[in-house]
Amino acid sequence: DEENREPVELPTVRALRDGRAVETGEHRLLIARDGTERSITGNASPLENARGEVAGVVLDFRDITAQRDAEQSLEKAVSYARDIISTLREPFLVLGSELRVNTANRAFYRTFEVSPEDTEDTPLFDLGDGQWDIPELRKLLEEVVERNELIEDYEVDHTFPNLGRRIMLLNARPFPPESSTPDSILLAIQDVTPQRESALRERADELAEIDRRKNQFLATLAHELRNPLAPIRSGLEVIRLSGSGGEVVRRTSEMMERQVGQMSRLVDDLLDISRINRGEIELRKERIDLASSLRHAVEAVRSYCEEVDLTLTVTFPSQPVHVNADPVRLEQVVGNLLTNACKFTEKGGHVSLAVEADEGFAVIRVRDTGIGIAPDQLPRIFDLFMRADARLDRQEKGLGIGLALVKHLVEKHGGTVGVRSAGVGEGAEFIVRLPVSSAPDRSSRTPSSSGSSSTEPTPAASGRILVIDDNRDAARSLALLLGFAGYETHTAFDGSTAIAMVPRIRPDAILLDIGMPDMDGYEVCRRIRQEAGGEKIVVIAVSGWGHDEARDEADAAGFDGHLVKPVEFSDLTKLLSGILPPGV
Incomplete structure (x- = not known):
């Protein structure tokens, strides 16, 4: 016996004993005296004499060694292939005629939460109440069958009832590959959902970083544009207040003032769009x-x-x-x-x-x-x-x-x-x-003065003001303008010089730029507040930085107010007259 290697009764013995034809049976080996083994099949038929007695046996042997070797090789190959398929980490299917599932591996059952009983010998598109009836998959397999060609990395995005959305890469090829009429399809399924989601998160992070840099750029651009506008506006206000130059100068100044205003509005609009994108605009x-x-x-x-x-x-x-x-x-x-x-x-x-x-x-x-x-x-x-x-x-x-x-x-x-x-x-x-608001809101704030015109009379002014700005034109033009309004003014062009000047000139108010190279305005304000009498000085930020974070940081540093360049002179004088102590 080929399987258990035990001796079996010869068919001739049984034929003589039983008086009938006997087959050798399957998986029989004929072992020669020299140990050579041959796979055989055959039968023994009794021969009867004239009296009807068994007188002999006709024994017919067929040597099927080559056939058995081929069958055993095929069995080993199939077993080897099944072992490979079962150990694949990705889901794998072998589809037969009518696209029925011949076999699937453990990864398929685990990933898609199905059992072998519900899968094998079932048409693919009937699996799981039709959840595999995916148009892209139908198209893919039809092409494999019709063209007898392999398909590589075909992406399918599908939502399964029990698993949710899955993104899969499908690879399919006909089998046997050398046959013109293959009877099977090998289908490998790679679930790339985690990788795609990770890539999307990375892309979202990249876009967020790009957006952050864009907003930072816009804020810096606004700051850099506002800085040169500040001395231009102050200079135009000086020309207006001086009353010199005649009609041509007046009309030219008005034209320049309009253009400065337009430029300021464009900068503000740019920043507002950035705030809208970040959801940071708040209404008062x-x-x-x-x-x-x-x-x-x-x-x-x-x-x-x-x-x-x-x-x-x-x-x-x-x-x-x-x-x-x-x-x-x-x-x-x-x-x-x-x-x-x-x-x-x-x-x-x-x-x-x-x-x-x-x-x-x-x-x-x-x-x-x-x-x-x-x-x-x-x-x-x-x-x-x-x-x-x-x-x-x-x-x-x-x-x-x-x-x-x-x-x-x-x-x-x-x-x-x-x-x-x-x-x-x-x-x-x-x-x-x-x-329409039909009734007064008693909890509302006092009416805003934002709608007042710059042509309103400027309050009588007095007091000592220190203007600090690394842009010398901005500092000097603003100091000159405040001088026309009646203030005593001093200028400093860096933080260290300004801090040293404060005890000597004892200003009533300081107009302080934020973005200075040696020491920023926040640090200058904090150091001034630490000096003797520094807590009594009115310190106002006058900066090209107009975003909410800059205002919050100014409050935290101890500023009494925050104005954005280029400053409307009427707004500045109103602010000063409102917060400087009486008699200053």
């Missing part, structure tokens, strides 16, 4: 009269309209219309809309602002007779960096952020903003709707 709401709050925005564009020959019409209601809003941000909204209307209206055109109450809403309409907006651009006009290009021969103006900022601020107030235009050359109308 109070109950305000809409018309009163918007007068400063109107005055800011009126001189520009006169300069470029535009007619500006303003219509406010006879009765106050109150809203619960941040007056600074609301002025920014209307200022952006008016500025936008002026930029895109030709010389001799008309721009109008109207405020009215309509069924529980305050409605602000800004209309112009300018270049209009093409119909296909209307749905995208409030998108970030969107700029209307109504005419190819007109140079585009602006950064494409003003209207996006308007939309965000209005919606943050609980309102809506829309636009209408009949098309190119037909002008445009922007409509803002805000909820």
